[in-house]
Amino acid sequence: MKKLILTVPVVLLVTILLSLSSILDAAEGVINGGDLVYTKPVKSVIFSHKVHVEDKGLGCAACHSGLFDAKALTAQGKSDFNMDSLYKGKYCGACHNGKTAFASNTQCARCHIGVKGYTAFKTQPVSSQGILAGPKQPITIGKGDSAVKFKHASHTGSFGCDACHSAIFPMKSGKTKVTMEPIYNGRYCGTCHNGKKAFAASDCTRCHTKTPAPKMPLVYKPKGAAPVKFSHDFHAGAFKCDECHKKLFAMQKNGSKMKMDAMYEGKFCGKCHNGKTASPATDCDKCHKG
Amino acid sequence: MNLKKIDLETLKKEDHEKVSPIERREFLKIGLTIGGIFAGGTILSVVSNMSRVFASPEEFSEKYPYKPHYSMVIRQDKCIDCERCLEACAMTNDVPEYGYRTTILEKEVLDAIGQKKEFIPVLCNHCNNPPCVRACPTKATYKDKKTGIVMMEYGKCIGCKTCVVACPYNARYFNEKKHAIDKCNFCFDTRLSKGEKLTACAAACPAGVRIFGDLSDANSEVYKLIHQLAKPVWALRPEVGAKPNVFYMKG
Numbered sequence: 001m002k003k004l005i006l007t008v009p010v011v012l013l014v015t016i017l018l019s020l021s022s023i024l025d026a027a028e029g030v031i032n033g034g035d036l037v038y039t040k041p042v043k044s045v046i047f048s049h050k051v052h053v054e055d056k057g058l059g060c061a062a063c064h065s066g067l068f069d070a071k072a073l074t075a076q077g078k079s080d081f082n083m084d085s086l087y088k089g090k091y092c093g094a095c096h097n098g099k100t101a102f103a104s105n106t107q108c109a110r111c112h113i114g115v116k117g118y119t120a121f122k123t124q125p126v127s128s129q130g131i132l133a134g135p136k137q138p139i140t141i142g143k144g145d146s147a148v149k150f151k152h153a154s155h156t157g158s159f160g161c162d163a164c165h166s167a168i169f170p171m172k173s174g175k176t177k178v179t180m181e182p183i184y185n186g187r188y189c190g191t192c193h194n195g196k197k198a199f200a201a202s203d204c205t206r207c208h209t210k211t212p213a214p215k216m217p218l219v220y221k222p223k224g225a226a227p228v229k230f231s232h233d234f235h236a237g238a239f240k241c242d243e244c245h246k247k248l249f250a251m252q253k254n255g256s257k258m259k260m261d262a263m264y265e266g267k268f269c270g271k272c273h274n275g276k277t278a279s280p281a282t283d284c285d286k287c288h289k290g
Numbered sequence: 291m292n293l294k295k296i297d298l299e300t301l302k303k304e305d306h307e308k309v310s311p312i313e314r315r316e317f318l319k320i321g322l323t324i325g326g327i328f329a330g331g332t333i334l335s336v337v338s339n340m341s342r343v344f345a346s347p348e349e350f351s352e353k354y355p356y357k358p359h360y361s362m363v364i365r366q367d368k369c370i371d372c373e374r375c376l377e378a379c380a381m382t383n384d385v386p387e388y389g390y391r392t393t394i395l396e397k398e399v400l401d402a403i404g405q406k407k408e409f410i411p412v413l414c415n416h417c418n419n420p421p422c423v424r425a426c427p428t429k430a431t432y433k434d435k436k437t438g439i440v441m442m443e444y445g446k447c448i449g450c451k452t453c454v455v456a457c458p459y460n461a462r463y464f465n466e467k468k469h470a471i472d473k474c475n476f477c478f479d480t481r482l483s484k485g486e487k488l489t490a491c492a493a494a495c496p497a498g499v500r501i502f503g504d505l506s507d508a509n510s511e512v513y514k515l516i517h518q519l520a521k522p523v524w525a526l527r528p529e530v531g532a533k534p535n536v537f538y539m540k541g
Binding site for chain 1: 367368369370371372373374394396404405406407408409496497
């Protein structure tokens with residue numbers, strides 16, 4: 001039996017190196033983290049994301065790259081989160097040192113809003129204290145029809161920023177080259193999207209909404225037999241991606257060395273084309289046309 | 291804090307260099323009679339906002355011979371309204387929710403550059419010339435002869451609330467449980483008489499706002515803070531003439 005060489009005109013989901021193409025400009029179009037009110041070690045200190053992000057134009061990474069965890073208010077759980085640390089240049093003190101911004105041992109009540117401020121903050125409508133974060137617009141991963149639009153909003157409802165940042169995804173555009181292989185191996189999106197914590201990454205169309213399957217048929221040209229046109233369009237209408245991929249067919253050009261003998265034994269196309277589920281593989285000219 | 295007591299003889303300021311020490315002294319005496327703003331009328335303004343001086347501490351201690359002369363300096367700009375002082379006060383002195391012995395006022399300064407809010411802790415000023423004591427018909431409230439603390443004798447109080455009206459600092463409330471007026475007494479019964487050096491509020495303050503001590507002791511921090519010249523010190527509502535023992539400053 002001749003080797004069938006797979007030619008995949010539009011290789012999707014696997015081999016394209018997906019890149020985070022959208023530029024994350026922190027100062028633009030970002031839902032900032034809202035107002036945070038720290039209650040420890042004293043009640044209470046306000047931090048306004050708006051002032052720092054929108055008014056001062058600081059990017060997320062200015063603070064969320066070592067200075068502060070991305071999850072709100074984690075700093076106040078640490079024992080060294082106090083004024084002495086600030087004076088030594090930790091936390092807020094990294095900028096509030098009298099050079100970059102006003103010194104942290106001056107203008108106490110500019111940040112310390114006190115119990116009165118805390119009470120006023122708590123009586124605000126919830127929406128204005130929202131601790132949603134991330135860019136408003138979806139992050140586009142990859143290019144063309146196979147691109148995935150990641151929406152921060154649908155994830156930040158259940159998770160803090162630090163669930164993904166920066167251990168899984170650095171907060172820098174284009175930094176992460178996401179491909180499916182590592183996702184299946186439990187990296188990137190696959191950390192959660194493993195069928196246990198969240199829907200499995202093999203549920204392709206949940207993310208790759210635009211192009212569930214290539215429109216163009218795959219053409220196999222075996223030696224000594226008529227070519228075979230495999231219509232993804234037709235099959236994807238009836239089956240999900242993961243019913244064939246990757247247990248029957250690798251999602252890679254020339255990935256599956258198909259032979260007719262194997263098909264008769266129920267492998268490759270023979271899994272369905274066995275005369276029961278679909279037409280038998282022995283029905284040669286059903287596929288080998290021309 | 292570097293606090294230096296500045297000798298008037300060596301004090302140098304532009305515009306004043308030609309003024310002889312004798313003239314300066316005359317000026318102080320005039321100020322003493324005209325000003326009479328602060329404790330005992332002996333703190334007065336020498337150069338408008340630049341510095342304030344006790345003309346003669348000896349004279350002051352003669353007129354108000356309290357020993358110890360309890361006093362408090364409030365470093366106003368350090369207050370962050372954490373209200374630990376209020377909690378400590380309420381716990382120590384069994385203050386109900388509807389009243390207070392000390393509280394924190396809030397002042398918005400909208401046209402300020404930077405910090406637009408100030409917190410001002412207030413309490414009984416333990417005035418040297420207390421209007422409440424004069425107003426009390428039963429002598430239930432009195433100025434303690436030893437310490438200068440304005441105290442209450444709850445049994446004598448008939449709850450007429452005249453003192454509440456008379457107090458220029460709004461430092462008194464009617465305690466229903468005691469069925470008497472209650473007020474700050476610098477924690478005299480609960481702490482000072484038991485050997486503690488600080489009031490509950492001063493001990494609880496994490497920011498060093500409330501400096502409590504003995505004004506008759508030249509080595510105490512309150513004395514040094516009030517007598518330094520670098521930063522202005524003021525009292526609340528000086529026009530009332532109550533001559534308070536609670537002072538305010540920044541820095």
